[in-house]
Amino acid sequence: MNKRVLIGTLVAGALAATSLQAEDSVFVGHLADLSGPTAFVGKNYADGIRDAMSYINSHGGINGTGLEFETIDYAYKVPQAIASYKKWVSRNNMVAMQGWGTADTEALISFVAKDKVPVYSASYSGHLTDPTGKNPKTQKPAPYNFFYGASYSDGCRALVQWAAEDWKNRGGSGSPKFTHVGDNHPYPNAPKEACAEYATELGFEVMPPIVVSMKPGDFKAQCLSLKDSGSNYAYIANLGGSVVSLVKSCGTVGTDVQFMSNIWGGDKPIFEAAGAGVKDYIFPAMTPFWEDDAPGMSLVREISRESDASGNAFRSHHYMRGICSAYYMKEAMEWAKENGGITGENIKQGMYARQNWVPKGLEGVCLPATWSSEDHRGINTVNIYKGNYNGGDIKVERVTQVTLPRREDWLGY
Numbered sequence: 001m002n003k004r005v006l007i008g009t010l011v012a013g014a015l016a017a018t019s020l021q022a023e024d025s026v027f028v029g030h031l032a033d034l035s036g037p038t039a040f041v042g043k044n045y046a047d048g049i050r051d052a053m054s055y056i057n058s059h060g061g062i063n064g065t066g067l068e069f070e071t072i073d074y075a076y077k078v079p080q081a082i083a084s085y086k087k088w089v090s091r092n093n094m095v096a097m098q099g100w101g102t103a104d105t106e107a108l109i110s111f112v113a114k115d116k117v118p119v120y121s122a123s124y125s126g127h128l129t130d131p132t133g134k135n136p137k138t139q140k141p142a143p144y145n146f147f148y149g150a151s152y153s154d155g156c157r158a159l160v161q162w163a164a165e166d167w168k169n170r171g172g173s174g175s176p177k178f179t180h181v182g183d184n185h186p187y188p189n190a191p192k193e194a195c196a197e198y199a200t201e202l203g204f205e206v207m208p209p210i211v212v213s214m215k216p217g218d219f220k221a222q223c224l225s226l227k228d229s230g231s232n233y234a235y236i237a238n239l240g241g242s243v244v245s246l247v248k249s250c251g252t253v254g255t256d257v258q259f260m261s262n263i264w265g266g267d268k269p270i271f272e273a274a275g276a277g278v279k280d281y282i283f284p285a286m287t288p289f290w291e292d293d294a295p296g297m298s299l300v301r302e303i304s305r306e307s308d309a310s311g312n313a314f315r316s317h318h319y320m321r322g323i324c325s326a327y328y329m330k331e332a333m334e335w336a337k338e339n340g341g342i343t344g345e346n347i348k349q350g351m352y353a354r355q356n357w358v359p360k361g362l363e364g365v366c367l368p369a370t371w372s373s374e375d376h377r378g379i380n381t382v383n384i385y386k387g388n389y390n391g392g393d394i395k396v397e398r399v400t401q402v403t404l405p406r407r408e409d410w411l412g413y
Helices: 039-058 078-092 102-107 109-115 150-171 194-199 220-229 240-253 266-275 298-304 316-337 344-348
Strands: 006-011 014-022 024-032 065-073 097-100 119-121 144-149 175-184 233-236 258-261 281-285 381-390 393-402
Touching: 006 175, 024 039, 024 078, 024 144, 039 065, 039 240, 039 316, 065 078, 078 102, 097 281, 097 316, 102 109, 102 119, 119 316, 150 194, 150 233, 150 258, 150 281, 150 381, 150 393, 175 194, 220 240, 240 258, 240 266, 266 381, 266 393, 298 316, 316 344
Parallel strands: 006 065, 024 065, 024 097, 097 119, 119 144, 175 233, 233 258, 258 281
Antiparallel strands: 006 014, 281 381, 381 393
16 A cells, blocks of 8 residues: 555544554554443543554554554444444455454454454454364354453453362352353353353352343342352453442342452442442453553553643553554564565464564563464463452452463363
8 A cells, every 4th residue: 555645543434633644554443332331441442542553653653654543433333343344344445453342343253254354352252262163162263353361261260260269268168159140242141151161160059140231220139149049259241330230239238249350340440430339359450550660551651642641641451451452463563564565464474473472662561472373362361350449449459360271172262
C-alpha cells in the first residue's frame, strides 16, 4: 500500500484525530463495546488499544508504516460485529483486527481464517486456542485467533487449584463444593465445562450452575440458591454491574461463600461500587496495577497521555491488557515487514517468531508469551489477587502465581 494518507482514528464513523503522515499505511479494525452490557470494562480496554495505536503512530509507526484504524462501538451485538468486519475486509483491505467479545469472536473464526486476518481479541475463550483442530473437543480450528493472557478456562483452573489449597489451609474436611455462577451466554459459558472437569479432578463436588444475568438486577433468589447448595467456592463468570449486584444481593441474604471471579469480574471500580460487600474477593490479573512501579509502567504512563495529557487519569488493569494486545500485534507487524511485507499471513507468522516474548519497553507489564503454529495458548501463567474494601480503603494484594501445564487435552477447551 503506497499512498500518502492521514493516519488516525475513526470513532463511530466520524474522523476524530490525526497524528501522523506516512508514506505507507496498513488498516486495523477495532471493535469495542462502549455502550452495551460489557461497556463497564469494555471502555477501559478500548482506551488501551486506541491509545497504544495512537502512540505507535506518533513514534514512527511500524518502522515508518502508519496504522490506519477505526474504532466501532458495536454494543456487544454479533450482527454489527460481523457487518463491521466484512466492511473492513472489503473496503479497507484490513490486515489485522483488535476485537472484543466471545460471541462475536467465535462467530468470526471461519471468516478470519478464510480471509487470513489475525484477530487479537479480548475474549480469552479456550475455544480460540487450537489453531489446527487436533483436539476432538475443539469446536472449530482457529488459526488466525490470538489473545493476550491465560484463557478463561486456564484462569478458572488456576482459581480452583488455589481453592483446593485454600480448603486444606482452612482445615476443611470432605469435598469442598464448587459452583459456576453466570449468564447463559458464550462468554460466561466459555470455561464452564472445562473448569468443572478440573474441579472434579481436584476433588471438588461440582454443583449445578446458577444462571445470573449479565445485566444488573436483584439476585437475591440466585444467592439463596447458592446458600442452599452449601457451596464453598463460587466462580463468577460475569462482569461489571452484574457482579456488583450479585455481591450486594448475596450480602443481603447472608450467603457465606468464597467468591472467585474471571479476569473481567475483579477490579477496583467493582470494589468501589460493591462497597462493604467485598471481602477477600479472589480474581486473576495479567498485568501490574496502575500504582505499581514495574519497569514497563513508564511506557504505559506515556501511552496513557495520548488521551489524558495531565497524566492523572486512573487506568484499570484492563487498560494495560489492551496495550499488551496492541504491542504484540505491533512487533508481529515489524517482523512481517522485514519478512515479505505486512500482510495478515505474515503477521500470523510473526506471532510464532519469538518465545518467552515480552514487547520492548513493557517489561514487567506483559507476561512472557509463546505462540506456536500448533498451540495458541500464549500464556499459561495466572497471577491471583485478593481484594478487600475496608471502609473505602481498597486493598489489592497478590496471593500467588499459578503456572498450568500445557496439557494436550486442554487445548481448544
